[in-house]
Amino acid sequence: MNFTATALLLFLVLDPLGNVPLYLSQLRALPERRRLRVAMRELGIAYLVLVFFFFAGAGFMRMLALDMAAMRIAGGVVLFLIALRMVFPMPDAASDMAVHGEPLVVPLAVPAVAGPGALSVVLLLREVYPDATFMLFCALSAAWLVSAVILAAAPLLQRLLRDAGLVAMERLMGLVLVVMSVQMFLDALRALGAIPAVH
Numbered sequence: 001m002n003f004t005a006t007a008l009l010l011f012l013v014l015d016p017l018g019n020v021p022l023y024l025s026q027l028r029a030l031p032e033r034r035r036l037r038v039a040m041r042e043l044g045i046a047y048l049v050l051v052f053f054f055f056a057g058a059g060f061m062r063m064l065a066l067d068m069a070a071m072r073i074a075g076g077v078v079l080f081l082i083a084l085r086m087v088f089p090m091p092d093a094a095s096d097m098a099v100h101g102e103p104l105v106v107p108l109a110v111p112a113v114a115g116p117g118a119l120s121v122v123l124l125l126r127e128v129y130p131d132a133t134f135m136l137f138c139a140l141s142a143a144w145l146v147s148a149v150i151l152a153a154a155p156l157l158q159r160l161l162r163d164a165g166l167v168a169m170e171r172l173m174g175l176v177l178v179v180m181s182v183q184m185f186l187d188a189l190r191a192l193g194a195i196p197a198v199h
Helices: 003-014 016-027 032-063 068-087 108-113 116-128 130-152 154-192
Strands: none
Touching (some): 003 016, 003 116, 016 108, 016 130, 016 154, 032 108, 068 154, 108 130, 116 130
16 A cells, blocks of 8 residues: 555545535534534544544554454455445435534534544554554545545535535445455455465
């Protein structure tokens, strides 16, 4: 994994385009001048949660004595399930949460941005590539920053792309993530010697 591939992977998992409708619905009741502040606060909380799991998660994985190949396979499976939900969406409980007043942490920070899928992928990447901590951290920060810009501009994006355009973009991102999850699974099988290496 290089910086670009890692940042793209994390960006797809954070799924900012899929979260645009949720952000719009949860912030609709707030005064217009307050919406951007609340959105940025929630994105900041999500970033802190992701960073905490990035640094604290590796020790937890080592405590459980998990095998590296198992981590790669688990990562591929998790990504594949996330991608399936992007391509074939199901009703999301987070989008049905009724927020009275100003949302705080739930559902915009967690689970919208720093959801179970994103947190598990952060943990897996940190454990599978322990010698690339700085690169992974920079990739995570870059993916979050791009996601934050997209979600902060959610009203503009909805006006430009409309609902159909947002759905199409999310489906495309899901298809890319399917390919990346299969590649991660194949890499794990090659590491185990189950399939021949590609020359």
